[in-house]
Amino acid sequence: MTTKWRGSFAPDSGRGGSPGGHRPVCTVLAALLVAAVGSGCASGSGGQPGDTGHRDRPAVGHPGGEPAAGHPGGPGRRAGEARVPGGVHENAKLSPAVRAALAKKWGLEKPPLIAPRPPAVKPRITTREGFEVEGGDDSLPPVFTTVPTRDRVVFLTMDDGSEKDPELLQMMDELDIPYSAFLSDHVVNNNYGYFSEAQRLGVTLNNHTLTHPYLPGLSYAEQEREICDEQEIIEKWFGKRPRLFRPPYGNYNRDTLRIAKSCGVKAVPLWNAEAFPDRMEWREEDEDLHPGDIILTHFRGRAEWGGSMTDLVRAVMKTVTDRGYAVARLEDYV
Numbered sequence: 001m002t003t004k005w006r007g008s009f010a011p012d013s014g015r016g017g018s019p020g021g022h023r024p025v026c027t028v029l030a031a032l033l034v035a036a037v038g039s040g041c042a043s044g045s046g047g048q049p050g051d052t053g054h055r056d057r058p059a060v061g062h063p064g065g066e067p068a069a070g071h072p073g074g075p076g077r078r079a080g081e082a083r084v085p086g087g088v089h090e091n092a093k094l095s096p097a098v099r100a101a102l103a104k105k106w107g108l109e110k111p112p113l114i115a116p117r118p119p120a121v122k123p124r125i126t127t128r129e130g131f132e133v134e135g136g137d138d139s140l141p142p143v144f145t146t147v148p149t150r151d152r153v154v155f156l157t158m159d160d161g162s163e164k165d166p167e168l169l170q171m172m173d174e175l176d177i178p179y180s181a182f183l184s185d186h187v188v189n190n191n192y193g194y195f196s197e198a199q200r201l202g203v204t205l206n207n208h209t210l211t212h213p214y215l216p217g218l219s220y221a222e223q224e225r226e227i228c229d230e231q232e233i234i235e236k237w238f239g240k241r242p243r244l245f246r247p248p249y250g251n252y253n254r255d256t257l258r259i260a261k262s263c264g265v266k267a268v269p270l271w272n273a274e275a276f277p278d279r280m281e282w283r284e285e286d287e288d289l290h291p292g293d294i295i296l297t298h299f300r301g302r303a304e305w306g307g308s309m310t311d312l313v314r315a316v317m318k319t320v321t322d323r324g325y326a327v328a329r330l331e332d333y334v
């Protein structure tokens with residue numbers, strides 16, 4: 001297993017650096033959105049990305065707090081308008097020039113590829129060979145690393161929740177890159193507001209236990225607390241009971257799957273590749289992506305892995321796009 005959870009809390013500051021240096025966020029778009037120049041995109045309009053630190057309700061859309069003319073609330077939506085999962089990819093509505101400008105703004109060489117429309121019927125998913133539990137059967141939630149599909153898509157998943165970078169939410173929204181969060185309550189650390197904002201922007205919040213333990217080392221009752229209490233917390237704070245559960249470190253046993261099923265979990269997605277700001281780690285010997293692969297990464301900051309969340313996204317999107325894949329929404333397929 002490749003995951004290396006470190007369990008430290010995110011620093012409150014120390015992030016910094018917008019793509020390409022501390023430019024006003026609207027500089028690039030202003031060239032295209034001529035009418036916007038001099039309004040929300042004027043320089044000196046306020047804070048820079050990365051200087052906002054922790055707070056419960058990040059000002060998504062413009063780090064300076066002012067509405068940014070031309071791209072309020074992400075591509076193709078009005079400010080404050082929530083994303084509707086399962087719809088057509090919003091970037092499909094934007095011109096190639098605007099998509100190129102958004103990519104450049106965030107330091108990507110190429111715009112993300114546009115995912116195809118999600119399948120009308122979700123594929124039937126079974127447990128990957130070699131990932132079965134002793135004494136298990138087909139009634140347990142399936143454990144898998146790749147979603148069966150011929151679409152040239154991969155899925156981005158982010159675990160734990162220690163780093164809460166407002167710039168990440170803005171970047172993913174503007175570039176329209178879907179991702180799914182797997183939260184562990186002790187590193188969310190009562191900062192539910194950050195993930196409420198992520199949820200409003202279309203991120204599904206899933207279960208990754210209360211305290212991130214090695215589950216097979218726990219009793220049935222202890223595992224039940226870790227898994228089912230986290231179901232309750234997510235439902236209480238975010239209004240939706242998770243359907244997906246990921247065991248810490250990818251370690252589980254039959255009790256894990258029985259308990260997860262008992263409190264509403266339908267599937268247990270693991271991962272086939274793990275993304276870091278400076279590299280990928282692969283499960284398969286071919287060290288490549290495959291249609292339907294699930295990519296794991298984490299909410300981590302500079303202190304934990306030497307890069308910001310936006311550095312991480314730039315790195316993983318370069319790999320994904322260069323290899324000809326689009327990122328699709330996991331919950332549209334699972």
Ligand SMILES: [Zn+2]
Pocket residue numbers: 005159160184208212248249
């Ligand atoms: Zn984890």
